[in-house]
Every structure is written in C-alpha cells, then in structure tokens.
Amino acid sequence: MTSDEVLDEFRAAGALLEGHFILSSGLRSAVFLQKMAIFTDPVRTAKVCAGLADLIRARYGAVDYIVSPAVGGIVPGYETARALGAKAIFVERDPGGPFALRRGFRIPHGARAVMVEDIVTTGLSSRECLAALRDEPGEVVGAACLIDRSGGKADLGMPLAALVTLDIPNYSPDALPPELAAIPPVKPGSRALPG
Numbered sequence: 001m002t003s004d005e006v007l008d009e010f011r012a013a014g015a016l017l018e019g020h021f022i023l024s025s026g027l028r029s030a031v032f033l034q035k036m037a038i039f040t041d042p043v044r045t046a047k048v049c050a051g052l053a054d055l056i057r058a059r060y061g062a063v064d065y066i067v068s069p070a071v072g073g074i075v076p077g078y079e080t081a082r083a084l085g086a087k088a089i090f091v092e093r094d095p096g097g098p099f100a101l102r103r104g105f106r107i108p109h110g111a112r113a114v115m116v117e118d119i120v121t122t123g124l125s126s127r128e129c130l131a132a133l134r135d136e137p138g139e140v141v142g143a144a145c146l147i148d149r150s151g152g153k154a155d156l157g158m159p160l161a162a163l164v165t166l167d168i169p170n171y172s173p174d175a176l177p178p179e180l181a182a183i184p185p186v187k188p189g190s191r192a193l194p195g
C-alpha cells in the first residue's frame, strides 16, 4: 500500500483534523491524525493494516507476536497480527504509571515480536512500550507504525518501519505561533496531562 493510498484512507475517514491539539508528549500541534476515525471502520482498518503487515513482513520477516501500546495501538495491533498470522498482545498503564504487560501476556522464549504503534510523534509512547518488553524472554526485532509524523526523526533505539512518513510541526506550549495561541486547545488522547 502506498503512502498516498494510506493518506487517502485517512482523508476519506475524516481523520485529518486541523485546530489546536495537546499531544501525548505535551507538545502542541495544528494537525491531529484522529486514527479512531479509521479504527471505527473495520473494512478501512483491515485495508491499512494489511499494508502495514506487508511492510513488516518485508522488513522483519516472520513474526510471532505483535505488541502495541494501549489505547490507540490495540486495534491496529490486532488487525495487523491477523494479517500476519501472529498473536496480538498489548501493554497498558495503571493510572499515571508506566506501561506493563498484564493479563498473563508474555513474549515467550524463541518468539519474534514487532511493536506496532498507530502514530509516532516524538516516539515517547513507543519507547515506553519497548521498555516494558525489555525483560521478556522473546525478542523484539523491530517497530512499525501507520504514520510517523516526526519526519523520520523519532529515535526508538531500534528500527521503525512506517507506512507513511510526514514532517508535521509541533510546538512547546510556551512558544506557540499566534494563530495557534488564538484557538482553545483540546487533548484527544488517553495519556494523563502532567499535574
């Protein structure tokens, strides 16, 4: 699946939002990729995740487990695992705490796993997810996402395969351009705001 085809799906689903957004990292942006507009449509989700599965197969070979960070990663992780014939598990937070594998989820000895994110902005959530997997017996061989909006700059400490790479500006809350400062901000994601 080409980058343009994926972006066409986001556009058609109404997932490309403009406004003033507080991102998971605390940074601000005038653009938000509302992946849930895709994930509420199983047909569209299956299409983009089949594309991600092809990319993962080409980049990392055979995969036994897909591991994703909750909440946004769960649906694409599951659907990508289905396309790959792999298992799907996820990390989640105790409120305010770090990501952890719960519910008896493990990456067993000898298994090859890929971490699947929905959107990568700074790579913070991906790094936190990978940190939660460090002591698992199986091997995390790489990471993948639908959209890397860092322009390829996010450093996960391991390879990241992205179906689409965009370079979307983010701003510190104390250095907003005036047109952004004029719009009341909204925070769409699930990570708690600091304080």
Ligand SMILES: O=P(O)(O)OC[C@H]1O[C@H](OP(=O)(O)OP(=O)(O)O)[C@H](O)[C@@H]1O
Residues within 6 Å of the ligand: 023, 024, 025, 069, 070, 071, 072, 073, 117, 118, 119, 120, 121, 122, 123, 124, 125, 126, 188, 189, 190, 191
């Ligand atoms: O690369 P980063 O700077 O970490 O930003 C990207 C993360 O932000 C979103 O998650 P969020 O924490 O908003 O919660 P959600 O998964 O519930 O949407 C998205 O799902 C990624 O996990």
Ligand SMILES: O=C(O)c1cc(=O)[nH]c(=O)[nH]1
Residues within 6 Å of the ligand: 022, 023, 024, 025, 031, 032, 033, 034, 035, 072, 119, 120, 121, 122, 149, 189
């Ligand atoms: O950085 C984020 O929190 C973020 C950006 C984006 O475009 N979409 C999303 O779901 N999260």
Ligand SMILES: [Mg+2]
Residues within 6 Å of the ligand: 069, 070, 071, 072, 073, 125
């Ligand atoms: Mg997330």
